[in-house]
Amino acid sequence: MDSARAAHIDELVRVSAGVPSVRDAIIENSWRRCVIDHKLDPTIGREAHILPQERLREHRDAMDEFLRMARFGLEALYRQVAGMGYVLLLTDSNGVTVDFIGDPTFDNHLRRAGLYLGSDWNEGHAGTCAVGTCIATAQALTVHQTDHFDATHIPLTCTAAPVFDSGGELAAVLDISALHSPEPKISQYLALQMVKAYVHKIETANLYNNFRRDWVVKLSASQEFAEVDPDFVLALDGGGRVVGFNHKAHDLLAEDGVSPLGRSFAELFDCEVDELVRFVRALPTEQRTLRLRRTGLPLFAQAMPPPAVSLPRNHPHDLGNDPLPEPLRVVSGGDPALKAVLTRAAKLVNTRMSLLIHGETGTGKEHLAKALHKSSVRRNKPFVAVNCAALPENLIESELFGYEPGSFTGATARGKKGLILEADGGTLFLDEIGDMPLSSQTRLLRVLAEREVTPIGRTKAVSVDVRVIGATHRDLVELVKAGKFRDDLYFRLNGAVFTVPPLRQRGDLDWLIERLLAERAERDGVAYRLTPAALAALRGHGWPGNVRELVNALDYACAVSDGGLIDLADIPEPVQHSGLFQAWPAEAAETVAAEEDPAARLRETLRRHHWNVSATARALGVDRSTIHRQMHRFGIVAPHRAE
Ligand SMILES: Nc1ncnc2c1ncn2[C@@H]1O[C@H](COP(=O)(O)OP(=O)(O)OP(=O)(O)O)[C@@H](O)[C@H]1O
Numbered sequence: 001m002d003s004a005r006a007a008h009i010d011e012l013v014r015v016s017a018g019v020p021s022v023r024d025a026i027i028e029n030s031w032r033r034c035v036i037d038h039k040l041d042p043t044i045g046r047e048a049h050i051l052p053q054e055r056l057r058e059h060r061d062a063m064d065e066f067l068r069m070a071r072f073g074l075e076a077l078y079r080q081v082a083g084m085g086y087v088l089l090l091t092d093s094n095g096v097t098v099d100f101i102g103d104p105t106f107d108n109h110l111r112r113a114g115l116y117l118g119s120d121w122n123e124g125h126a127g128t129c130a131v132g133t134c135i136a137t138a139q140a141l142t143v144h145q146t147d148h149f150d151a152t153h154i155p156l157t158c159t160a161a162p163v164f165d166s167g168g169e170l171a172a173v174l175d176i177s178a179l180h181s182p183e184p185k186i187s188q189y190l191a192l193q194m195v196k197a198y199v200h201k202i203e204t205a206n207l208y209n210n211f212r213r214d215w216v217v218k219l220s221a222s223q224e225f226a227e228v229d230p231d232f233v234l235a236l237d238g239g240g241r242v243v244g245f246n247h248k249a250h251d252l253l254a255e256d257g258v259s260p261l262g263r264s265f266a267e268l269f270d271c272e273v274d275e276l277v278r279f280v281r282a283l284p285t286e287q288r289t290l291r292l293r294r295t296g297l298p299l300f301a302q303a304m305p306p307p308a309v310s311l312p313r314n315h316p317h318d319l320g321n322d323p324l325p326e327p328l329r330v331v332s333g334g335d336p337a338l339k340a341v342l343t344r345a346a347k348l349v350n351t352r353m354s355l356l357i358h359g360e361t362g363t364g365k366e367h368l369a370k371a372l373h374k375s376s377v378r379r380n381k382p383f384v385a386v387n388c389a390a391l392p393e394n395l396i397e398s399e400l401f402g403y404e405p406g407s408f409t410g411a412t413a414r415g416k417k418g419l420i421l422e423a424d425g426g427t428l429f430l431d432e433i434g435d436m437p438l439s440s441q442t443r444l445l446r447v448l449a450e451r452e453v454t455p456i457g458r459t460k461a462v463s464v465d466v467r468v469i470g471a472t473h474r475d476l477v478e479l480v481k482a483g484k485f486r487d488d489l490y491f492r493l494n495g496a497v498f499t500v501p502p503l504r505q506r507g508d509l510d511w512l513i514e515r516l517l518a519e520r521a522e523r524d525g526v527a528y529r530l531t532p533a534a535l536a537a538l539r540g541h542g543w544p545g546n547v548r549e550l551v552n553a554l555d556y557a558c559a560v561s562d563g564g565l566i567d568l569a570d571i572p573e574p575v576q577h578s579g580l581f582q583a584w585p586a587e588a589a590e591t592v593a594a595e596e597d598p599a600a601r602l603r604e605t606l607r608r609h610h611w612n613v614s615a616t617a618r619a620l621g622v623d624r625s626t627i628h629r630q631m632h633r634f635g636i637v638a639p640h641r642a643e
Pocket residue numbers: 330331332359360361362363364365366367368431471473547548551
């Protein structure tokens with residue numbers, strides 16, 4: 001071992017043991033983390049860890065839209081430093097390099113040094129490094145030469161800054177690195193300032209891109225800069241609530257570390273949201289000022305309205321007329337009950353509140369949860385769905401919370417991250433939450449209350465940021481009463497409950513049929529059409545399996561149809577027969593005078609079968625639920641139940 005390397009290891013050991021050094025505190029703290037938390041051995045040098053192509057593709061796909069946008073920033077920065085020996089890395093929030101620009105003549109050297117697409121710079125295995133330590137601290141920093149923990153990285157100088165998404169979550173890290181550099185760390189000071197400046201540009205461009213349909217407010221201490229290069233940029237929904245921001249705006253507005261997401265503009269500034277309209281048109285720029293309520297700080301403002309939509313002037317908190325975010329808008333074709341659910345849900349997409357979705361099986365609870373996720377600022381982070389009823393009780397804890405290597409019999413040697421941590425930054429969808437065992441409920445409650453998870457076999461909790469959406473078709477209140485569901489967990493989930501109506505009660509069945517057929521037409525390149533008899537059968541069915549049953553019925557019908565024309569015979573049998581009361585097909589087992597109306601026909605058949613629903617259903621060739629539904633619809637009550 002050469003003497004420089006030996007001296008480096010010696011210093012690492014001393015600092016990790018608590019001996020002060022001349023290093024920056026952020027470096028000292030990271031060294032200690034590497035030894036104590038990550039259990040890295042300073043005497044072992046590690047090769048750069050480069051992910052195989054397919055794993056890299058997964059990381060890139062997860063942030064596709066963001067990557068395309070950030071690329072402009074990367075290229076612009078590279079133009080500033082080209083020829084100075086720097087390479088640029090953009091990593092995801094796990095430290096995996098998902099974009100890279102560097103001089104191709106140094107390809108081999110760069111790859112070996114880990115300055116390459118797919119390299120994994122997480123502090124947990126790469127040790128102190130600009131990207132990894134930036135992720136661990138959420139701060140911009142330079143890790144210069146011997147600041148690196150791993151002696152293999154000593155030749156490098158790396159400077160990185162965190163890129164936050166519009167909801168304040170870490171989205172990426174921008175890094176500028178060089179294989180060779182002058183010895184003094186101060187030589188990288190300008191690199192640090194440039195990285196921070198470009199991160200600000202990327203965050204702001206990302207915000208504009210995400211909130212093209214919303215109000216965007218630009219703020220600056222300088223009148224001239226408010227328009228062209230504002231420091232603080234906010235997006236507001238139609239009710240004047242903050243739905244997005246760049247990081248400088250977050251720092252300006254966060255109180256005691258609490259995000260400004262969801263707060264009303266008028267609460268933060270001495271300016272009613274209606275006045276923004278005047279900021280756009282009427283007022284001269286020097287008069288477009290407002291003050292931050294908390295500190296009195298004066299700022300110049302510019303406001304950009306959403307295209308062709310103006311803020312409601314008299315009812316700033318009424319979102320009623322505003323368009324829903326696209327993913328939520330396409331969940332319903334105008335059914336009033338579902339529309340009300342979606343309008344309320346739209347107001348909560350960016351809150352941290354846990355949500356509960358109630359509804360019969362197949363009504364589209366998961367579909368709604370996904371639409372909520374896609375409408376939120378978490379849209380570029382994972383949506384992880386867990387079916388609590390499908391997981392065996394003894395596996396649910398290890399699947400959800402993860403475990404350390406070898407922590408129980410059957411645990412794998414590598415340990416498991418756990419689905420909650422997989423969903424970090426995104427949404428965790430817990431389907432059939434009513435089926436979760438009580439012990440897991442207790443641990444889940446801790447995740448929701450303290451925002452941390454303790455994997456099995458680990459003593460220290462890991463902080464995690466997930467938005468939990470639970471779903472159930474069961475009556476949770478009954479489960480609480482029966483002692484099968486924790487009341488405190490119920491109250492935590494109960495903050496916002498949405499009920500998805502069963503398909504038989506929805507007024508937009510025709511729209512849904514049309515939409516699903518159009519999706520299939522696009523998928524298969526076939527123009528599917530329904531004959532009137534087929535449509536009547538679909539309209540007449542009770543859909544006990546809800547949207548899922550409709551999806552399956554249409555898949556079947558499309559598959560067996562001739563040239564795309566779907567006739568009654570192409571509809572699955574049980575659905576064909578329930579169209580009876582609308583279409584009254586010839587195969588009805590009972591012949592009834594054609595001039596009778598459907599209610600009279602049903603009453604007569606019931607009477608003839610002594611009000612026995614099963615016998616009536618058999619006689620008419622439909623299932624019992626159809627008879628009950630039609631009785632309900634026509635207000636027919638069996639005589640023995642009338643009193
Ligand atoms: N609005 C919709 N538009 C198109 N497809 C939908 C819609 N709602 C639900 N679906 C489809 O219906 C099927 C069932 O939906 P989903 O799995 O969300 O129901 P669920 O209520 O979560 O079911 P379960 O209670 O069984 O978990 C899925 O294939 C889903 O894609």
